[in-house]
Amino acid sequence: xxxxxxxxxxxxxxxxxxxxxxxxxxxxxHAGIEQDILPYFLKGFNISAWAGMKxxxxxxxxxxxxxxxxxxxxxxxxxxxxATQVAVDFFLKKDFKGFWFGPGLGHWQTSxxxxxxxxxxxxxxxxSAGSGYNWNFYKGFYLSPYIAGHMRISGTKNIEMGTLHYRxxxxxxxxxxxxxxxx
Numbered sequence: 001x002x003x004x005x006x007x008x009x010x011x012x013x014x015x016x017x018x019x020x021x022x023x024x025x026x027x028x029x030h031a032g033i034e035q036d037i038l039p040y041f042l043k044g045f046n047i048s049a050w051a052g053m054k055x056x057x058x059x060x061x062x063x064x065x066x067x068x069x070x071x072x073x074x075x076x077x078x079x080x081x082x083a084t085q086v087a088v089d090f091f092l093k094k095d096f097k098g099f100w101f102g103p104g105l106g107h108w109q110t111s112x113x114x115x116x117x118x119x120x121x122x123x124x125x126x127x128s129a130g131s132g133y134n135w136n137f138y139k140g141f142y143l144s145p146y147i148a149g150h151m152r153i154s155g156t157k158n159i160e161m162g163t164l165h166y167r168x169x170x171x172x173x174x175x176x177x178x179x180x181x182x183x
Contacts, residue, residue, distance in 0.1 A: 029053055030096065031183050034144070038176035039065040044080075048178075055091040061106075075164040078113040085128065096182060097134055100144075104128035108152075110168065114161050124155020124168065134180070144178040 034048040044065030050057045067079035087104030091097065106126045113119050132146025150172040159166040 027053055030057075032057075032096075032140075032180055034059075034178045034180035036061075036063065036176050036178050038174065039063045042066050042068065050089075052089075052096065055094055055096075057089045057091075057096060059085075059087045059089055059104075061085040061087070061104075071169070073166055075114055075161075076112055076166065077115055078111075080111045082109045082111075083107070083126070085126075087128065087130070091134070097136055097142075099131070099133050101131040102129070104130070106150075108155070110155070112159070112161065112166065114164055116162055118161050118164075120159055120161050120166075122155055122159060122168070124152050126150050126172075127153050130174075132178070136182075140182040142180050142182065144180060146176060146178065148174040150174065 029051060030053070031049070031051045034050070036046040036048065039046045042065035044063060046061065046063040048059060048061045050059040052058060062082075062084050064080065064082045067081065072079050083106050085104050085106030087102055089100045089102040091100045093099070104127070106128060108124045108126050109121060110124065111119065111121050128148055128150045130146055130148030132144045134142045134144045136142045152168060152170050156168055156170060159168070
């Protein structure tokens with residue numbers, strides 16, 4: 001629950017900042033929300049909000065999704081990831097349009113279930129790097145196809161589950177499409 005409350009606090013705080021005019025339009029704060037379609041295809045969901053100035057934004061994400069069967073290790077019948085992430089996105093054009101890239105850092109809580117119905121949860125810290133393109137199509141609404149790579153920097157030790165020896169994947173590729181709205 002705290003992983004949802006913290007990003008929402010920053011979203012509402014950023015909206016308050018946006019309502020206050022600063023001394024220069026150069027420092028005008030923008031905010032927005034995004035929905036990533038990938039978690040919905042993987043029986044999950046996504047919550048994402050961002051705030052930024054000039055060509056840089058700070059983005060908060062919370063997502064849950066099941067790992068696709070082709071990516072799961074033998075003996076695992078269900079793997080669900082709950083991910084909380086903070087990312088910094090840099091845009092080459094102003095007004096958060098066009099090409100963007102940036103790093104992120106997140107906490108992933110992974111839940112596993114074996115064929116014998118044994119369950120195990122374990123945390124991990126994940127570094128991410130991604131890039132995409134924001135295409136504005138109507139009054140602040142935009143589409144953003146993107147690609148990202150996620151690398152575990154903790155939570156990589158072997159996990160014993162009965163006779164099964166599970167080792168979490170070190171790298172995760174991702175390709176998806178976001179629908180967003182800039183206020």
